[in-house]
């Protein structure tokens with residue numbers, strides 16, 4: 001694997017994470033439990049899609065085959081996606097959506113803060129831009145997890161179920177592979193495993209305030225980030241997300 | 254490619270960059286039309302490269318849907334002033350911050366009913382009645398740059414231009 005191949009892979013992972021989560025969150029538009037939450041979800045989806053344009057735009061540039069961010073987003077199949085399995089999981093209820101958001105936001109902010117010091121200035125500037133936005137995301141998702149976890153008995157139960165269900169998907173974020181090692185060696189990106197302690201401290205603190213119990217089993221599903229095995233949910237999501245560009249290739253506004 | 258010829262005020266072929274800045278200060282932000290693109294702090298640089306005018310713009314939020322409209326508005330305005338060769342460049346770094354809002358822009362926001370950003374992270378006072386008794390409804394609002402607040406005195410909701 002050359003440096004540029006590793007870089008492309010890394011950028012696609014970053015962009016696919018924000019793309020897939022951004023699309024999932026956008027599915028709430030017009031359906032959230034209250035107007036303020038609907039607006040917040042739509043804004044967060046928008047931030048994530050904007051960040052996707054930056055990451056996938058740079059990925060296409062690094063690849064050098066003339067693929068744009070749109071080409072990468074709309075003309076790849078499920079097996080070419082490199083997002084975390086956590087992010088392609090269906091929304092479920094509002095509580096589960098917020099739990100997924102918090103587990104990711106807490107990891108995302110740590111990664112972006114580290115990437116601000118990337119040896120690659122193109123990555124550092126996207127990270128610096130994104131980190132400002134994600135600081136608002138993690139504040140909101142953390143507060144919402146606490147409010148619902150430490151809320152009514154029904155909201156508490158739903159949040160505990162959400163945590164139990166999503167926890168096995170959280171570990172994939174911190175599994176290192178050859179791409180990570182190549183980039184860490186070059187000072188371009190941190191090894192994901194080095195970010196785990198700070199993430200876990202943050203998550204434990206929020207779950208304690210939310211009166212939620214973190215599952216003891218550390219089993220982690222994997223295969224999203226490597227593209228080895230996505231869950232069936234991704235394909236269904238892409239069917240909807242890519243429909244227009246698949247049915248009418250290169251359609252523009 | 255053109256060579257990097259620095260602009261000189263005496264170059265009679267081009268309007269000088271101060272003039273261009275003044276024109277850009279007449280282009281309203283498409284989402285909050287009481288302030289200009291210059292007030293918003295997103296015009297980072299205006300410079301002549303040979304006979305091409307380069308305008309460097311930074312996005313507010315990475316997903317802000319107004320970004321492409323803003324570029325179109327800049328182009329329309331400058332072409333209207335007779336600029337023929339124009340290049341719009343995007344600059345991400347340093348990332349846009351609400352510290353770059355002009356004082357004129359901050360005052361206009363408040364007159365318009367949008368509380369300007371404050372270092373404390375929340376509005377200083379209600380833009381309608383001036384009361385300091387205000388509380389946050391949501392950190393997210395009708396555009397990416399705004400949060401929703403409410404005044405406890407006059408009971409009116411209002412937008413707050415949040416710090417970033």
Ligand SMILES: [Zn+2]
Pocket residue numbers: 379380381382383384404405406407408409
């Ligand atoms: Zn008031």
